[in-house]
């Protein structure tokens with residue numbers, strides 16, 4: 290939806306709470322209404338025909354009620370307005386997932402005859418796979434930021450980077466990369482940063498993509514994607530979304546808008562804890578390397594000297610699960626899960642080692658999180674098994690092989 294610029298320039302924290310909701314008071318409402326309609330009554334089919342023709346010709350959001358929910362939805366449109374405002378974009382278009390959003394961008398460019406993509410590793414595993422496997426008929430050249438200018442060809446439709454990148458948290462200078470792209474649009478997947486920490490369009494990127502499943506939703510209960518861009522590209526994306534059907538459910542649109550209102554507070558709190566955990570991990574002899582972005586943020590990656598699978602098996606407060614950006618802390622082993630689908634050699638050369646763990650820090654107390662990490666790094670289940678054997682009793686954790694838990698006093 291096209292973002293209505295506010296009359297005065299407002300801070301991000303203010304926009305996060307108010308953008309997309311400006312008309313509510315006039316409607317006599319305080320909470321955002323959820324429109325679950327899949328279709329909309331109209332007694333004037335000539336007028337509907339004109340509205341459909343207009344959308345087919347331009348891709349502009351239809352004025353008045355949508356014809357059909359696959360075309361547009363007022364609740365989701367509020368989220369789009371708000372996200373566009375936070376990113377400093379003219380428009381934003383929401384999708385059913387981050388992968389649906391990326392698919393739409395790739396199809397939009399290849400439908401214009403620009404099937405070649407230049408991309409910088411690492412990317413999220415499924416994004417890498419979508420490009421490497423050429424599932425959408427695109428062709429990819431992988432390079433580092435310094436090689437982008439040379440990799441661009443006449444049929445290049447997109448340059449793609451994640452910064453900070455999943456899972457290594459590698460950072461790219463967006464302005465320098467945008468310069469290397471010339472007239473080819475640079476897409477920045479800014480999922481890890483969110484507009485609280487980084488606004489790629491201000492640095493020359495032309496397209497910003499989020500897996501809104503992560504920080505924008507913020508509570509681990511919404512699957513969504515969103516693209517922030519200029520209105521011209523948004524129109525192509527809307528037409529593609531209508532034709533291919535990867536729309537966001539309005540309830541998700543509602544939850545995302547609600548998520549945005551606490552995004553700045555959540556990001557600041559989680560980032561403070563993440564920075565402290567990164568500091569403690571870096572000082573710990575059981576840890577070989579820590580990756581924490583200069584930009585800040587709530588993601589920490591670290592490589593352990595010991596068995597990373599043991600750490601995953603031994604956390605108790607932290608949840609061993611893929612995904613990120615929720616209020617609770619999650620940890621996962623990228624080589625086994627988020628980046629499993631990437632060929633082993635490509636993973637390794639992108640810095641995704643077998644020793645690497647990726648942690649999404651939530652809103653818990655830092656000392657509680659550290660106590661849990663400390664226990665997991667020390668191999669708490671092996672220790673408790675030994676203690677139990679010495680005591681001649683049943684183990685209170687996992688068996689030494691990491692399999693069945695005999696009794697379950699552990700807190701999750």
Ligand code: PLP
Pocket residue numbers: 386387388389413416451455478480481499500501502512513514612
């Ligand atoms: N981009 C990044 C950086 C991600 O981490 C993910 C998912 O983990 C995606 C895109 C894909 O998003 P989704 O899972 O919402 O489809």
